[in-house]
Amino acid sequence: MFSLLAVAAMSSHAQAPTGQVSFERQRSAPEQARDVTVVVPMAPTVKSQYTALYQMFSFQFSSWAPNSLHWDAPSNLNIQSDGSWYIYSRRLANFRRTGGFFDTGDTFTALANVTFYDGPVVNGQCSGSVVHSRDFVLRSLDYKHEYADVANRGTDPQIAANESKIRCGSVTRWWR
Numbered sequence: 001m002f003s004l005l006a007v008a009a010m011s012s013h014a015q016a017p018t019g020q021v022s023f024e025r026q027r028s029a030p031e032q033a034r035d036v037t038v039v040v041p042m043a044p045t046v047k048s049q050y051t052a053l054y055q056m057f058s059f060q061f062s063s064w065a066p067n068s069l070h071w072d073a074p075s076n077l078n079i080q081s082d083g084s085w086y087i088y089s090r091r092l093a094n095f096r097r098t099g100g101f102f103d104t105g106d107t108f109t110a111l112a113n114v115t116f117y118d119g120p121v122v123n124g125q126c127s128g129s130v131v132h133s134r135d136f137v138l139r140s141l142d143y144k145h146e147y148a149d150v151a152n153r154g155t156d157p158q159i160a161a162n163e164s165k166i167r168c169g170s171v172t173r174w175w176r
Helices: 002-014 157-161
Strands: 038-041 055-061 069-080 084-094 108-117 130-141 145-155 168-175
Touching (some): 055 168, 084 108, 084 130, 130 145, 130 157
Antiparallel strands (some): 038 168, 055 069, 084 145, 108 168
């Protein structure tokens, strides 16, 4: 029995790596987790006789899972003319392992960047000058965490201030 343990110990020792092991965690660049841009022309202005508030944009997102970061549909970002916004996803999950040999990972934040333009859609792209740009944060997630029915809301006064100039919006989803 002693010889069997000695052989097993020598066998495992002989297979050990000979180089130095680095324990430094490498952070993934956000560019590696970038979604395609969706261009949405602003809906025709339909203002009620009782209020000037209307929905400017409703961006609909498909499911997306770059390298184990999950953003599941149905998912959307709605922006009102007063600058109020609401972003939602049925499920978010972070299973991106960044610790190499160790079962560890970094915290990532799901967000959508919207750039607003003063020109119409031309050949599938927004035209004109950039009026305003902003990140709409959905949520941050630690490694091996997942959440259902994730939502966030807020108000951006710059949207309301530039509402009459905005004609088109381009959105890009990110994991940062």
